[in-house]
Amino acid sequence: MMVKFHFKFVTEAGVERDQEIDGLNLMTEAGEITVLAHHRPLIAVAQKGKIKILNQNQAESFELKADSILEVRPDEVKILTIEP
Numbered sequence: 497m498m499v500k501f502h503f504k505f506v507t508e509a510g511v512e513r514d515q516e517i518d519g520l521n522l523m524t525e526a527g528e529i530t531v532l533a534h535h536r537p538l539i540a541v542a543q544k545g546k547i548k549i550l551n552q553n554q555a556e557s558f559e560l561k562a563d564s565i566l567e568v569r570p571d572e573v574k575i576l577t578i579e580p
Contacts, residue, residue: 503516504572522546522566523543536570537569538566543563544560544563
């Protein structure tokens, strides 16, 4: 069983997603990354495209419509975006 961490997806309209997850996979300017619990702190540009949420051996995807800010802390990940 994987250690869960908190994920928030925030747009100008407010919080779109607020959930506990096992992992997050997305593209940044530096390449593809997978974030798991206790990841080192990081601030990066999340590139528009598919974001994959990993939960209990299942993957759920959604589309990031614009480049956004990714903030990673050991126990929480936030994506802050302004949707076109």
